[in-house]
Amino acid sequence: MTTPRVRVRYAPSPTGDPHVGNIRQAIWSWLYARRSGGDFLIRLEDTDQTRKVAGSLEQIYASLRWLGIDWDEGPDIGGPYAPYVQSERLPLYRVAADQLLATGHAYRCFCSAERLAEMRKAQQAAGEPPGYDGCCRALAPEDVGRRAAAGEPHVVRFRMRDDGTTTLVDLLRGEITVENRHFDDFVILKSDGFPTYHLAHVVDDHAMKISHVTRGDEWLPSAPRHARIWDALGYRRPIFVHFPVILGPDGGKLSKRHGATSVLEYADEGYVPDAVFNFLAVLGWSFDDKTEIFTRQQLLAVFDLADISVNPAAFDTQKLEWMNGVYLRDAAEPALVEMFAARLDRDLPAGVPRPLDRALIEAFTPHIRERVKLLSEVVDLVDFFFVRDVPTPPANEFLSAKRWRNDAAGAARSLEAMADALGALGDWTTPAIEASMRGTAEAIGETVGDVFTLCRLAVTGKRVAPPLFETIEIVGSELAVSRLRAAALSLATAV
RNA sequence: GGCGCAUUCGUCUAGCGGCCCAGGACGCCGCCCUCUCAAGGCGGAGAUCGCGGGUUCGAAUCCCGCAUGCGCCA
Numbered sequence: 001m002t003t004p005r006v007r008v009r010y011a012p013s014p015t016g017d018p019h020v021g022n023i024r025q026a027i028w029s030w031l032y033a034r035r036s037g038g039d040f041l042i043r044l045e046d047t048d049q050t051r052k053v054a055g056s057l058e059q060i061y062a063s064l065r066w067l068g069i070d071w072d073e074g075p076d077i078g079g080p081y082a083p084y085v086q087s088e089r090l091p092l093y094r095v096a097a098d099q100l101l102a103t104g105h106a107y108r109c110f111c112s113a114e115r116l117a118e119m120r121k122a123q124q125a126a127g128e129p130p131g132y133d134g135c136c137r138a139l140a141p142e143d144v145g146r147r148a149a150a151g152e153p154h155v156v157r158f159r160m161r162d163d164g165t166t167t168l169v170d171l172l173r174g175e176i177t178v179e180n181r182h183f184d185d186f187v188i189l190k191s192d193g194f195p196t197y198h199l200a201h202v203v204d205d206h207a208m209k210i211s212h213v214t215r216g217d218e219w220l221p222s223a224p225r226h227a228r229i230w231d232a233l234g235y236r237r238p239i240f241v242h243f244p245v246i247l248g249p250d251g252g253k254l255s256k257r258h259g260a261t262s263v264l265e266y267a268d269e270g271y272v273p274d275a276v277f278n279f280l281a282v283l284g285w286s287f288d289d290k291t292e293i294f295t296r297q298q299l300l301a302v303f304d305l306a307d308i309s310v311n312p313a314a315f316d317t318q319k320l321e322w323m324n325g326v327y328l329r330d331a332a333e334p335a336l337v338e339m340f341a342a343r344l345d346r347d348l349p350a351g352v353p354r355p356l357d358r359a360l361i362e363a364f365t366p367h368i369r370e371r372v373k374l375l376s377e378v379v380d381l382v383d384f385f386f387v388r389d390v391p392t393p394p395a396n397e398f399l400s401a402k403r404w405r406n407d408a409a410g411a412a413r414s415l416e417a418m419a420d421a422l423g424a425l426g427d428w429t430t431p432a433i434e435a436s437m438r439g440t441a442e443a444i445g446e447t448v449g450d451v452f453t454l455c456r457l458a459v460t461g462k463r464v465a466p467p468l469f470e471t472i473e474i475v476g477s478e479l480a481v482s483r484l485r486a487a488a489l490s491l492a493t494a495v
Numbered sequence: 496g497g498c499g500c501a502u503u504c505g506u507c508u509a510g511c512g513g514c515c516c517a518g519g520a521c522g523c524c525g526c527c528c529u530c531u532c533a534a535g536g537c538g539g540a541g542a543u544c545g546c547g548g549g550u551u552c553g554a555a556u557c558c559c560g561c562a563u564g565c566g567c568c569a
Binding site: 120123124127128129130131170173176178179182183184186216217218219220221222223224242244245247249251253282283284285286288289290291292293309310311312313314315316318319320321322323325329368369370371372373381434437438441448449451452453455456457462463464465466467468469 | 496497498499500501502505506507508509510518519520521522529530531532533534535564565566567568569
């Protein structure tokens with residue numbers, strides 16, 4: 001028996017923004033397909049028309065594209081097994097259902113909703129396990145034919161329940177055996193002609209030659225049903241891989257309450273795709289006992305589905321942030337400048353003229369790259385470079401340090417002295433600025449810590465900013481000096 | 496209620512019978528560096544491997560129960 005070509009599909013339902021847990025499934029599936037030199041495709045599972053949310057497909061595409069995941073076949077680009085949308089494949093499911101009907105693996109059931117409800121009530125009252133009682137199993141064939149032909153509403157059920165057992169293999173968990181008596185004869189074709197998930201995915205995964213059926217482990221309990229359908233249809237079973245879920249930081253279900261649940265929101269918050277990709281890839285998967293940071297190339301070289309942990313993993317936002325910082329620090333400078341520029345263009349106040357000064361961004365990028373964990377933090381770190389009239393912070397900001405608490409005049413004098421020194425500086429370079437400022441601090445008998453804090457506040461308007469001398473150089477002589485003087489003046493008048 | 500899956504530091508994990516009185520990462524704490532904040536360096540706290548029985552010379556690792564969590568069916 002030859003091993004079939006690896007073909008893995010990502011099969012989202014159009015029910016809104018894809019959840020990160022779902023996207024992680026896509027990442028793992030994609031990684032495996034690519035790593036194996038196989039195919040990765042998208043199939044839309046939209047048989048539950050009631051849960052449909054408009055625009056979902058676009059968000060699914062956008063999420064994957066943002067992460068750099070490509071696909072070989074899908075609703076948008078077609079492929080040899082088109083269509084890739086289940087609601088457009090209805091005839092195929094009917095054919096499969098007919099085959100199961102003809103071979104006796106399935107039967108038509110005319111039970112009314114009322115009868116089913118009553119049956120359930122009785123089972124509940126008797127403390128019996130719920131499930132279809134097999135009422136229509138024994139219907140006479142000629143009756144069935146007549147009623148179906150007459151258009152009487154009915155469903156098609158799979159003959160599941162019997163005295164045997166079903167065994168299947170899950171790649172991550174090994175062999176799983178269950179007794180068939182715990183199942184009922186489940187519906188595979190609804191009265192409106194739509195298939196249930198059970199039938200649809202089997203028909204499609206077989207038709208599309210999927211080698212590894214990857215999906216969330218909420219499907220594990222019904223996997224025996226699917227295995228039985230595969231067998232009944234005479235198909236060769238695929239390899240089942242049931243992925244664990246992602247939990248919220250508190251161990252509960254991951255929800256909006258914990259922050260972002262969709263990768264598009266992470267994009268919005270200033271995370272970079274490679275970091276999110278890396279983070280999600282290693283959340284619940286590991287290569288060895290130490291490696292955390294993987295380039296895409298490395299991942300593509302070493303990823304294996306078999307190394308996935310079956311435990312549900314809690315989403316650790318702090319670790320994601322850390323990892324994002326790693327990616328930002330490791331990024332090539334031109335790429336970083338590009339990211340900063342794009343983000344600033346979006347976040348800076350409208351009053352700042354566009355296009356933004358590229359040279360300016362290039363100038364400060366090396367000095368902030370180690371201080372940024374999220375792109376969204378950049379604007380607060382550098383806005384004073386762009387905004388000409390930075391408001392001088394209130395006096396109490398300057399006077400909060402012990403040294404100045406009762407000496408506003410001294411603070412004002414210190415700032416004046418710095419302004420004088422810098423105003424007279426001919427060589428406007430970082431080393432010269434540093435030498436001048438240190439010299440001035442010494443000359444006026446202040447510690448650099450005390451006086452530089454005042455300068456930082458005056459020039460940047462912030463307590464926390466990029467390194468002072470470099471910052472002052474970039475801000476430029478004229479602006480730096482005038483901001484120092486403005487601060488000195490405000491302190492002098494505040495006394 | 497029945498069935499299934501899972502159970503190693505707060506979190507993600509390494510571990511697949513002796514290398515483990517359990518290793519790494521995030522986070523946390525301390526020190527160093529230092530103009531702030533970071534980054535970086537060094538060090539530290541943190542897991543009786545869910546509990547109880549076995550098997551074995553030897554178990555986090557194998558087996559059986561129990562507990563807990565999650566999921567599925569309704």
